[in-house]
Amino acid sequence: MIRHPAVAGRFYPDQPSELTKQVQSFCSGVAPADRHKALACIVPHAGYRYSGHVAGAVYARLDLPCRFLLLGPRHFPRGEPQAILSEGAWRTPLGLAEIDAPLAAELKKTCPALVDDQVAHRDEHALEVQLPFLQTLVGDFRFVPIALGTHDYSALESLGEAIASVVARSAEPVLIIASSDMNHYESDQITRVKDRMALDRVMALDALEHAPLAPAACAAAIVLLAQNKRTPGLDFTIPWAALVPLGAILAVVGVRHRRRFTGRGGWRGKLGDALEAINVLFTLARRPREHWPAFAGATVYWAGDVFCLWASLKPFNAAPAPAPVVIAHAVGYSLTRRTLPFAGAGIVEVLMPLTLVACGMSLTGAILGVFTYRVFNLWLPLLPAALAVPRLKRQYGRSFRLSPNKA
Numbered sequence: 418m419i420r421h422p423a424v425a426g427r428f429y430p431d432q433p434s435e436l437t438k439q440v441q442s443f444c445s446g447v448a449p450a451d452r453h454k455a456l457a458c459i460v461p462h463a464g465y466r467y468s469g470h471v472a473g474a475v476y477a478r479l480d481l482p483c484r485f486l487l488l489g490p491r492h493f494p495r496g497e498p499q500a501i502l503s504e505g506a507w508r509t510p511l512g513l514a515e516i517d518a519p520l521a522a523e524l525k526k527t528c529p530a531l532v533d534d535q536v537a538h539r540d541e542h543a544l545e546v547q548l549p550f551l552q553t554l555v556g557d558f559r560f561v562p563i564a565l566g567t568h569d570y571s572a573l574e575s576l577g578e579a580i581a582s583v584v585a586r587s588a589e590p591v592l593i594i595a596s597s598d599m600n601h602y603e604s605d606q607i608t609r610v611k612d613r614m615a616l617d618r619v620m621a622l623d624a625l626e627h628a629p630l631a632p633a634a635c636a637a638a639i640v641l642l643a644q645n646k647r648t649p650g651l652d653f654t655i656p657w658a659a660l661v662p663l664g665a666i667l668a669v670v671g672v673r674h675r676r677r678f679t680g681r682g683g684w685r686g687k688l689g690d691a692l693e694a695i696n697v698l699f700t701l702a703r704r705p706r707e708h709w710p711a712f713a714g715a716t717v718y719w720a721g722d723v724f725c726l727w728a729s730l731k732p733f734n735a736a737p738a739p740a741p742v743v744i745a746h747a748v749g750y751s752l753t754r755r756t757l758p759f760a761g762a763g764i765v766e767v768l769m770p771l772t773l774v775a776c777g778m779s780l781t782g783a784i785l786g787v788f789t790y791r792v793f794n795l796w797l798p799l800l801p802a803a804l805a806v807p808r809l810k811r812q813y814g815r816s817f818r819l820s821p822n823k824a
Contacts, residue, residue, distance in 0.1 A: 418502075418504065418505035418506075418535070419505060419506055419507075419508055419513070420502070420505065420506070420507045420508065420535070420538060420539070421508050422507075422508060422509050422510070422545060423539065423540050423541065423542060423545060424542040424545060424546065425509065425510055427464070428463075428464040428465060428542055428545075428546050429464070429465045429469075429546060429549060430465075430510070431510050432510065433510045433511055436509075436510050436511060436549055437511065437549075437553055439465060439469065440469075440473065440549055440550055440553040440554075441553060442473075443465075443469045443470050443472065443473025443474070443477075443550075444473040444474075444476055444477040444550070444553070444554060445477070446477070447474075447477040447478055451478060452477075452478055452479060452480045453478060453479060453480060454479075454480045454590070455479050455480075455592065456584070456592070456593060457592065457593035457594070457595065458475050458476075458479060458592065458593075458594055458595070459475075459595045459596075459597055460472040460475050460476070460547065460594060460595070460596055460597075461596070461597065461598045461599075462489060462542060462543040462544075462546050462547070462596040462597070462598060463598055463601070464546075465546070468598065472546075472547070472550060473550065476550050476551075476554055477554075479592070481551070481554055481555050481558075481592065482558075482589065482590040482591065482592050483555060483557065483558045483559065483589070484517055484520060484558065484559055484560070484587070484589055484590065484591045484592070485517075485551060485558060485559070485560040485561070485591065485592050485593075485594055486520070486524075486560070486561050486563070486580065486584070486591055486592070486593045486594065487544045487547055487560055487561065487562045487563065487594050487596065488563050488565065488593065488594065488595045488596065489541065489543030489544045489562075489563070489564055489565070489595075489596035489597070490543055490564070490565055490566070490596075490597070491537055491541060491564045491565060491566030492540075492541060492542070492543070493540055493541070494566070495536050495537060495539075495540075496534045496536040496537025496538070496539075496564070496566065497532040497534040497536075497537055497566070498530075498565070498566045498567035498569075498572070499528075499530045499531050499532065499563065499565060499566075499567065499572065499576060500531075500532060500533075500534035500536075500537030500538060500563065500564045500565075500566070501521060501524065501525060501531040501532065501533060501534070501561065501562065501563050502516055502521070502533060502534075502535065502538055502561075502562050503516065503518055503521030503522060503525060503533055503561070504516055504518050504521070507545065507548060507562070509545070509548050509549055509552065510549070511548075511549055511552040511553065512552065514548045514551070514552060514558070514560060515558075515559050515560075516559065516560065516561060516562070517559035517560055517561050520559070520561050520583070520587070520591065521561045523583045523586075524561060524563075524579060524580065524583050527579040527582055527583050528575060528576050528579035528580075530572060530575065530576065531563065531576070531579075534564075537564045537566065538562060538564055541564055543564070543596040543597075544562045544564065544596055546596075547594060547596060548560075563576075580593065599611075599612045599615065600612055635658060635661035635662065636743075637739070637740035637741070637743035637744050637747075638658035638661075638740070638744060639658050640740045642658055668692070668695045671688075671692050671695075672692050672695055672699060674692075719746075722746070722794065723742060723743055723746050725790055725793060725794060726742055726745070726746050726769075726786075726787070726790045726794075727739065727742045729786050729787070729789040729790035729793065730742065730773070730778075730782070730783070730786030730787075730789075730790070731786075732786075732789075733779075733781070733782035733783075733785045733786045733789075734773075734778050734779070734782040734783070734786060737773075737778065737786075741772075741773065741776035741777070741778070742773075744772060744776065745769050745772040745773045745776065746769070748768055748769070748772040749765045749768045749769035749772065750765065765787075765791065766787055766788070766791055769783070769787045769790075770783040770784045770787050771783075773786070773787070
Protein backbone atom coordinates (compact mmCIF):
# COMPACT_ATOMS: atom_id res chain seq x y z
CA MET A 418 0.00 0.00 0.00
CA ILE A 419 1.33 3.43 -1.00
CA ARG A 420 -0.07 6.47 0.79
CA HIS A 421 0.11 9.53 -1.44
CA PRO A 422 0.83 13.01 -0.04
CA ALA A 423 -2.21 14.92 1.19
CA VAL A 424 -0.75 18.40 1.71
CA ALA A 425 2.20 18.68 -0.70
CA GLY A 426 2.03 22.02 -2.47
CA ARG A 427 0.09 23.55 0.44
CA PHE A 428 1.93 22.85 3.70
CA TYR A 429 5.29 22.39 1.98
CA PRO A 430 6.65 22.66 -1.58
CA ASP A 431 5.75 19.91 -4.02
CA GLN A 432 8.91 20.36 -6.10
CA PRO A 433 11.76 18.12 -4.85
CA SER A 434 14.56 20.64 -5.38
CA GLU A 435 12.66 23.48 -3.70
CA LEU A 436 11.59 21.23 -0.82
CA THR A 437 15.13 19.98 -0.21
CA LYS A 438 16.52 23.49 -0.27
CA GLN A 439 13.89 24.71 2.18
CA VAL A 440 14.45 21.86 4.65
CA GLN A 441 18.22 22.35 4.50
CA SER A 442 17.79 26.05 5.27
CA PHE A 443 15.68 25.19 8.32
CA CYS A 444 18.31 22.78 9.63
CA SER A 445 21.48 24.79 8.96
CA GLY A 446 23.87 26.37 11.41
CA VAL A 447 24.25 23.49 13.87
CA ALA A 448 27.63 21.82 14.29
CA PRO A 449 27.78 18.00 14.57
CA ALA A 450 29.28 18.35 18.06
CA ASP A 451 26.09 20.09 19.20
CA ARG A 452 23.85 17.15 18.30
CA HIS A 453 22.46 14.95 21.06
CA LYS A 454 20.96 11.49 21.29
CA ALA A 455 17.36 11.49 22.48
CA LEU A 456 14.53 9.11 23.25
CA ALA A 457 11.82 11.47 22.06
CA CYS A 458 11.14 14.95 20.76
CA ILE A 459 8.20 17.29 20.14
CA VAL A 460 7.94 19.07 16.79
CA PRO A 461 5.20 21.25 15.25
CA HIS A 462 3.18 20.34 12.17
CA ALA A 463 1.86 23.58 10.69
CA GLY A 464 2.78 24.78 7.22
CA TYR A 465 6.52 25.12 6.78
CA ARG A 466 6.24 28.91 6.46
CA TYR A 467 4.94 28.99 10.04
CA SER A 468 6.69 26.14 11.83
CA GLY A 469 9.42 24.79 9.54
CA HIS A 470 12.18 26.74 11.29
CA VAL A 471 11.10 25.36 14.68
CA ALA A 472 10.97 21.76 13.45
CA GLY A 473 14.30 22.23 11.70
CA ALA A 474 15.90 23.57 14.89
CA VAL A 475 14.82 20.41 16.72
CA TYR A 476 15.92 17.92 14.07
CA ALA A 477 19.24 19.66 13.50
CA ARG A 478 20.17 19.23 17.16
CA LEU A 479 19.43 15.50 17.28
CA ASP A 480 21.62 12.54 16.47
CA LEU A 481 18.95 10.92 14.30
CA PRO A 482 18.72 7.10 14.14
CA CYS A 483 17.23 5.08 11.29
CA ARG A 484 13.99 4.02 12.99
CA PHE A 485 11.20 6.38 14.05
CA LEU A 486 7.83 6.21 15.75
CA LEU A 487 5.61 9.14 14.71
CA LEU A 488 2.70 10.15 16.95
CA GLY A 489 0.24 12.84 15.90
CA PRO A 490 -3.34 14.00 16.41
CA ARG A 491 -6.21 13.08 14.15
CA HIS A 492 -7.69 16.36 12.90
CA PHE A 493 -10.73 14.84 11.20
CA PRO A 494 -13.54 12.77 12.79
CA ARG A 495 -12.84 9.76 10.64
CA GLY A 496 -11.14 6.49 11.40
CA GLU A 497 -10.05 4.57 14.47
CA PRO A 498 -9.15 6.46 17.69
CA GLN A 499 -5.71 4.78 17.74
CA ALA A 500 -4.85 4.25 14.09
CA ILE A 501 -1.63 2.65 12.93
CA LEU A 502 -0.32 1.62 9.51
CA SER A 503 1.86 -1.47 9.69
CA GLU A 504 2.95 -2.02 6.09
CA GLY A 505 3.61 -0.20 2.85
CA ALA A 506 5.18 3.22 2.31
CA TRP A 507 4.34 6.92 2.24
CA ARG A 508 5.16 8.98 -0.81
CA THR A 509 6.41 12.56 -0.66
CA PRO A 510 7.98 14.74 -3.36
CA LEU A 511 11.32 13.33 -2.19
CA GLY A 512 10.35 9.70 -2.76
CA LEU A 513 9.06 6.78 -0.71
CA ALA A 514 9.40 6.43 3.06
CA GLU A 515 9.08 2.78 4.10
CA ILE A 516 6.98 1.73 7.09
CA ASP A 517 8.81 -0.33 9.72
CA ALA A 518 6.66 -3.48 9.60
CA PRO A 519 8.43 -5.40 12.43
CA LEU A 520 8.19 -2.43 14.79
CA ALA A 521 4.52 -1.90 13.88
CA ALA A 522 3.74 -5.57 14.47
CA GLU A 523 5.39 -5.48 17.88
CA LEU A 524 3.43 -2.36 18.83
CA LYS A 525 0.12 -3.93 17.80
CA LYS A 526 0.95 -7.07 19.75
CA THR A 527 1.76 -5.07 22.89
CA CYS A 528 -1.14 -2.63 22.52
CA PRO A 529 -4.21 -4.35 21.00
CA ALA A 530 -6.04 -0.99 20.86
CA LEU A 531 -3.88 -0.05 17.86
CA VAL A 532 -5.83 -0.79 14.68
CA ASP A 533 -4.65 -0.63 11.07
CA ASP A 534 -6.71 2.11 9.44
CA GLN A 535 -5.98 3.94 6.18
CA VAL A 536 -8.95 6.28 6.59
CA ALA A 537 -7.57 7.96 9.71
CA HIS A 538 -4.26 8.67 7.95
CA ARG A 539 -5.50 9.52 4.47
CA ASP A 540 -5.97 13.30 4.85
CA GLU A 541 -3.84 13.95 7.93
CA HIS A 542 -0.88 16.32 7.75
CA ALA A 543 0.64 16.10 11.25
CA LEU A 544 2.87 13.12 10.41
CA GLU A 545 3.27 13.71 6.70
CA VAL A 546 5.05 17.06 7.16
CA GLN A 547 7.76 15.34 9.27
CA LEU A 548 8.86 12.96 6.52
CA PRO A 549 10.70 15.48 4.25
CA PHE A 550 12.89 16.40 7.23
CA LEU A 551 13.79 12.75 7.83
CA GLN A 552 14.26 12.06 4.12
CA THR A 553 16.65 15.02 3.80
CA LEU A 554 18.60 14.49 7.02
CA VAL A 555 18.64 10.68 7.29
CA GLY A 556 17.81 9.32 3.87
CA ASP A 557 17.42 5.59 4.42
CA PHE A 558 15.06 5.12 7.36
CA ARG A 559 11.89 3.31 8.45
CA PHE A 560 9.00 4.65 10.48
CA VAL A 561 5.67 3.74 12.09
CA PRO A 562 2.80 6.27 11.96
CA ILE A 563 0.15 6.46 14.69
CA ALA A 564 -2.74 8.94 14.49
CA LEU A 565 -4.59 9.56 17.76
CA GLY A 566 -8.20 10.65 17.91
CA THR A 567 -8.97 10.01 21.58
CA HIS A 568 -8.68 12.05 24.79
CA ASP A 569 -9.21 9.01 27.03
CA TYR A 570 -6.35 9.22 29.53
CA SER A 571 -6.33 5.51 30.41
CA ALA A 572 -6.20 4.56 26.73
CA LEU A 573 -3.34 6.95 26.07
CA GLU A 574 -1.53 5.77 29.20
CA SER A 575 -1.80 2.15 28.02
CA LEU A 576 -0.44 3.16 24.62
CA GLY A 577 2.43 5.02 26.28
CA GLU A 578 3.33 1.98 28.38
CA ALA A 579 3.27 -0.22 25.30
CA ILE A 580 5.51 2.16 23.36
CA ALA A 581 7.95 2.32 26.27
CA SER A 582 8.08 -1.45 26.46
CA VAL A 583 8.60 -1.97 22.72
CA VAL A 584 11.18 0.79 22.33
CA ALA A 585 13.09 -0.47 25.38
CA ARG A 586 13.28 -3.98 23.90
CA SER A 587 14.38 -2.80 20.47
CA ALA A 588 17.89 -3.80 19.51
CA GLU A 589 18.20 -0.62 17.41
CA PRO A 590 17.50 2.89 18.70
CA VAL A 591 14.04 4.26 17.97
CA LEU A 592 13.28 7.98 18.15
CA ILE A 593 9.75 8.85 19.22
CA ILE A 594 8.52 11.96 17.42
CA ALA A 595 5.44 13.65 18.89
CA SER A 596 3.91 16.00 16.33
CA SER A 597 2.07 18.80 18.13
CA ASP A 598 1.44 22.48 17.57
CA MET A 599 0.58 22.79 21.25
CA ASN A 600 -1.94 25.58 21.89
CA HIS A 601 -2.37 27.60 18.69
CA TYR A 602 -5.91 28.93 18.73
CA GLU A 603 -5.63 31.63 21.43
CA SER A 604 -3.59 34.75 22.10
CA ASP A 605 0.18 34.65 22.53
CA GLN A 606 -0.20 35.48 26.23
CA ILE A 607 -2.56 32.59 26.97
CA THR A 608 -0.61 30.22 24.72
CA ARG A 609 2.65 30.84 26.58
CA VAL A 610 0.97 30.10 29.91
CA LYS A 611 -0.68 26.88 28.73
CA ASP A 612 2.32 25.60 26.77
CA ARG A 613 4.65 26.31 29.66
CA MET A 614 2.47 24.29 32.01
CA ALA A 615 2.50 21.33 29.65
CA LEU A 616 6.22 21.53 28.83
CA ASP A 617 7.21 21.85 32.50
CA ARG A 618 5.23 18.71 33.16
CA VAL A 619 7.01 16.87 30.36
CA MET A 620 10.48 18.01 31.42
CA ALA A 621 9.97 17.28 35.12
CA LEU A 622 9.22 13.57 34.56
CA ASP A 623 8.16 13.51 38.23
CA ALA A 624 11.55 12.00 39.08
CA LEU A 625 13.65 14.76 40.60
CA GLU A 626 11.15 16.16 43.06
CA HIS A 627 11.73 13.60 45.81
CA ALA A 628 15.44 13.05 45.19
CA PRO A 629 16.71 14.79 48.40
CA LEU A 630 14.10 13.27 50.74
CA ALA A 631 15.38 9.73 51.24
CA PRO A 632 19.06 10.70 51.80
CA ALA A 633 17.98 13.38 54.29
CA ALA A 634 15.82 10.92 56.23
CA CYS A 635 18.62 8.38 56.19
CA ALA A 636 21.08 10.94 57.59
CA ALA A 637 18.57 11.96 60.27
CA ALA A 638 18.07 8.32 61.30
CA ILE A 639 21.84 7.77 61.52
CA VAL A 640 22.13 10.86 63.73
CA LEU A 641 19.50 9.48 66.11
CA LEU A 642 21.17 6.07 66.20
CA ALA A 643 24.54 7.69 66.89
CA GLN A 644 22.90 9.45 69.84
CA ASN A 645 21.57 6.06 70.96
CA LYS A 646 18.01 7.29 70.51
CA ARG A 647 15.53 4.87 69.06
CA THR A 648 12.04 6.12 68.52
CA PRO A 649 9.44 4.63 70.88
CA GLY A 650 6.55 2.59 69.56
CA LEU A 651 6.80 2.50 65.79
CA ASP A 652 10.52 2.51 65.08
CA PHE A 653 11.23 4.65 62.00
CA THR A 654 14.94 5.03 62.71
CA ILE A 655 16.38 1.68 61.73
CA PRO A 656 14.32 1.29 58.52
CA TRP A 657 15.39 4.70 57.24
CA ALA A 658 19.04 4.10 58.22
CA ALA A 659 19.20 0.62 56.68
CA LEU A 660 16.72 0.52 53.83
CA VAL A 661 17.78 3.72 52.09
CA PRO A 662 21.39 2.56 51.47
CA LEU A 663 20.11 -0.92 50.58
CA GLY A 664 17.56 0.65 48.24
CA ALA A 665 20.30 2.71 46.61
CA ILE A 666 22.35 -0.44 45.94
CA LEU A 667 19.33 -2.28 44.55
CA ALA A 668 18.48 0.76 42.39
CA VAL A 669 21.93 0.76 40.81
CA VAL A 670 21.54 -2.92 39.97
CA GLY A 671 17.86 -2.72 39.04
CA VAL A 672 18.20 0.17 36.61
CA ARG A 673 20.25 -2.03 34.33
CA HIS A 674 17.32 -4.47 34.09
CA ARG A 675 14.48 -1.92 34.00
CA ARG A 676 13.47 -2.92 30.47
CA ARG A 677 12.22 -6.25 31.81
CA PHE A 678 9.55 -4.43 33.82
CA THR A 679 8.75 -1.30 31.81
CA GLY A 680 5.29 -1.42 30.28
CA ARG A 681 4.14 -4.47 32.27
CA GLY A 682 0.99 -4.51 34.36
CA GLY A 683 0.57 -4.83 38.13
CA TRP A 684 3.51 -4.55 40.52
CA ARG A 685 6.00 -5.20 37.71
CA GLY A 686 4.78 -2.10 35.88
CA LYS A 687 5.01 -0.02 39.06
CA LEU A 688 8.54 -1.28 39.63
CA GLY A 689 9.40 -0.45 36.02
CA ASP A 690 8.06 3.09 36.48
CA ALA A 691 10.16 3.53 39.62
CA LEU A 692 13.30 2.23 37.91
CA GLU A 693 12.70 4.55 34.94
CA ALA A 694 12.44 7.50 37.35
CA ILE A 695 15.67 6.44 39.04
CA ASN A 696 17.33 6.12 35.64
CA VAL A 697 16.31 9.71 34.90
CA LEU A 698 18.09 10.79 38.10
CA PHE A 699 21.19 8.84 37.11
CA THR A 700 21.09 10.43 33.67
CA LEU A 701 20.91 13.90 35.19
CA ALA A 702 23.72 13.08 37.62
CA ARG A 703 26.04 12.03 34.78
CA ARG A 704 26.03 15.62 33.52
CA PRO A 705 26.42 17.61 36.75
CA ARG A 706 27.57 20.82 35.08
CA GLU A 707 24.34 20.99 33.10
CA HIS A 708 21.87 19.72 35.68
CA TRP A 709 23.23 20.78 39.08
CA PRO A 710 20.73 23.68 39.32
CA ALA A 711 17.88 21.15 39.22
CA PHE A 712 19.31 19.13 42.12
CA ALA A 713 20.18 22.30 44.01
CA GLY A 714 16.71 23.71 43.47
CA ALA A 715 15.03 20.52 44.70
CA THR A 716 17.29 20.43 47.77
CA VAL A 717 16.66 24.07 48.64
CA TYR A 718 12.92 23.58 48.19
CA TRP A 719 12.74 20.60 50.53
CA ALA A 720 15.11 22.18 53.06
CA GLY A 721 12.84 25.21 53.21
CA ASP A 722 9.78 22.99 53.55
CA VAL A 723 11.34 21.00 56.41
CA PHE A 724 12.27 24.28 58.13
CA CYS A 725 8.67 25.43 57.74
CA LEU A 726 7.48 22.22 59.47
CA TRP A 727 10.06 22.66 62.25
CA ALA A 728 9.07 26.30 62.80
CA SER A 729 5.39 25.32 62.92
CA LEU A 730 6.04 22.61 65.50
CA LYS A 731 8.24 24.72 67.78
CA PRO A 732 5.45 26.71 69.51
CA PHE A 733 3.70 23.46 70.45
CA ASN A 734 6.68 21.18 71.18
CA ALA A 735 9.21 23.47 72.85
CA ALA A 736 12.31 22.85 70.68
CA PRO A 737 11.72 19.83 68.41
CA ALA A 738 14.91 18.09 67.36
CA PRO A 739 15.68 18.43 63.64
CA ALA A 740 16.17 14.68 63.03
CA PRO A 741 12.63 13.54 64.00
CA VAL A 742 11.20 16.44 62.03
CA VAL A 743 13.09 15.35 58.90
CA ILE A 744 11.91 11.75 59.33
CA ALA A 745 8.30 12.84 59.87
CA HIS A 746 8.48 15.04 56.79
CA ALA A 747 9.89 12.20 54.68
CA VAL A 748 7.26 9.73 55.89
CA GLY A 749 4.49 12.25 55.22
CA TYR A 750 5.44 12.62 51.59
CA SER A 751 7.30 9.47 50.60
CA LEU A 752 4.46 7.19 51.65
CA THR A 753 2.10 9.22 49.50
CA ARG A 754 2.54 10.88 46.12
CA ARG A 755 3.33 14.55 45.84
CA THR A 756 1.12 14.58 42.74
CA LEU A 757 -2.01 13.59 44.69
CA PRO A 758 -4.93 16.01 44.32
CA PHE A 759 -4.41 19.10 46.46
CA ALA A 760 -0.85 17.99 47.31
CA GLY A 761 -2.00 14.94 49.28
CA ALA A 762 -4.31 16.96 51.51
CA GLY A 763 -5.67 14.77 54.30
CA ILE A 764 -3.06 12.03 53.94
CA VAL A 765 -0.06 14.13 54.87
CA GLU A 766 -2.00 15.54 57.83
CA VAL A 767 -2.40 12.00 59.22
CA LEU A 768 1.02 10.49 58.52
CA MET A 769 3.12 13.37 59.83
CA PRO A 770 1.51 13.61 63.30
CA LEU A 771 1.60 9.82 63.73
CA THR A 772 5.31 9.79 62.92
CA LEU A 773 6.00 12.68 65.28
CA VAL A 774 4.08 10.92 68.08
CA ALA A 775 6.12 7.78 67.42
CA CYS A 776 9.22 9.95 67.76
CA GLY A 777 8.16 11.04 71.25
CA MET A 778 6.13 14.21 70.72
CA SER A 779 2.73 14.76 72.24
CA LEU A 780 -0.28 14.00 70.07
CA THR A 781 -1.81 17.42 70.65
CA GLY A 782 1.41 19.26 69.83
CA ALA A 783 2.03 17.16 66.72
CA ILE A 784 -1.49 17.72 65.36
CA LEU A 785 -1.43 21.48 66.03
CA GLY A 786 2.07 21.85 64.59
CA VAL A 787 1.32 19.90 61.41
CA PHE A 788 -1.97 21.78 60.99
CA THR A 789 -0.11 25.09 61.26
CA TYR A 790 2.49 23.86 58.76
CA ARG A 791 -0.16 22.84 56.26
CA VAL A 792 -1.92 26.18 56.63
CA PHE A 793 1.24 27.96 55.49
CA ASN A 794 2.39 25.16 53.16
CA LEU A 795 -0.88 24.59 51.31
CA TRP A 796 -4.07 26.29 52.42
CA LEU A 797 -2.95 29.94 52.52
CA PRO A 798 -1.30 29.73 49.06
CA LEU A 799 -4.53 28.19 47.74
CA LEU A 800 -6.66 31.09 49.02
CA PRO A 801 -5.45 33.79 46.59
CA ALA A 802 -5.44 31.19 43.80
CA ALA A 803 -9.08 30.36 44.52
CA LEU A 804 -9.97 34.05 44.62
CA ALA A 805 -8.19 34.60 41.30
CA VAL A 806 -9.97 31.79 39.43
CA PRO A 807 -13.10 33.81 38.52
CA ARG A 808 -10.96 36.65 37.18
CA LEU A 809 -8.76 34.26 35.22
CA LYS A 810 -11.81 32.61 33.70
CA ARG A 811 -13.16 35.97 32.64
CA GLN A 812 -9.78 36.98 31.18
CA TYR A 813 -8.84 33.71 29.48
CA GLY A 814 -12.30 32.39 28.70
CA ARG A 815 -13.95 29.06 29.30
CA SER A 816 -10.92 27.12 28.10
CA PHE A 817 -8.91 28.09 31.20
CA ARG A 818 -7.90 25.12 33.36
CA LEU A 819 -5.94 24.90 36.59
CA SER A 820 -4.58 21.41 35.98
CA PRO A 821 -1.41 21.18 33.84
CA ASN A 822 -2.65 17.79 32.64
CA LYS A 823 -5.42 19.61 30.77
CA ALA A 824 -3.12 22.13 29.05
